Amino acid sequence: MRLALFQPAIPQNVGACIRLGACFGVPLHVIEPTGFAFDDRAMKRAALDYGPLGHMTRHTGWSEFQRDRDADGAAGRLVLFTTRGATSLADFRFQADDTLLFGSEDAGAPDFVHAAAQARVVVPIRPETRSLNLSVTAGVALWEALRQTGGVIGQQSDL
Numbered sequence: 001m002r003l004a005l006f007q008p009a010i011p012q013n014v015g016a017c018i019r020l021g022a023c024f025g026v027p028l029h030v031i032e033p034t035g036f037a038f039d040d041r042a043m044k045r046a047a048l049d050y051g052p053l054g055h056m057t058r059h060t061g062w063s064e065f066q067r068d069r070d071a072d073g074a075a076g077r078l079v080l081f082t083t084r085g086a087t088s089l090a091d092f093r094f095q096a097d098d099t100l101l102f103g104s105e106d107a108g109a110p111d112f113v114h115a116a117a118q119a120r121v122v123v124p125i126r127p128e129t130r131s132l133n134l135s136v137t138a139g140v141a142l143w144e145a146l147r148q149t150g151g152v153i154g155q156q157s158d159l
Contacts, residue, residue: 001096001145003028003138004065006113007104009035016135018056024146024153027055031065035104066116069099077118081141082109083131085122092121094145102141105134 003026008014014030021028032038038058059065069078076097101117103109114120123137132140146152 001026001094001142001149001151002099003142004031004099004101005029005104005134005138006031006062006101006109007033007035007107008102008134009105010134011036011038013105013134014038017138020135020139020142021055024142024151026142026146027057029057029059029065029068029099031059031062033061035106062113078116079119079121079145080109080114080117081121081123081137082114083122084108084114085120087119087121089121089123089141089144092119094148096149096151098145100138100141100145102134102138 003017003021005014005017005028008030011034014034017028020026030038057068059068076095076099078101079092079094079098080101080103082103101109101113103113121141123132123140125132131137143152
């Protein structure tokens, strides 16, 4: 299981995802460019002391991310979380080698990212609301993916 952020715009969301990955033992991939200065000072402030506990890989762009995934060999499916999703999180079945991909906070994911994804998933919310925060959505999605695949610390899958 992996988390990936496509061109994130808010450093605090990246920091929260670093913490999320550290707490659940899941690597984080950040696909640049970002909407902020991505330096050690910004990340230390956003991730607090969780940075050393997590594993983060930065990719200079989409092409590099895709090339690295192909070279990995165990990359599994690319599962895009989007408000344009076709499958509800409640109905989606995860696999242990999935990469959970989240678009940028302000623009989402462009069409070429949608086209590259093997699955598109939406976290259902009330119709009068627009969207969840990126890192909140990542936490909800990652927890469910780990629960389904037996990756939750101290628990086995019931599927």
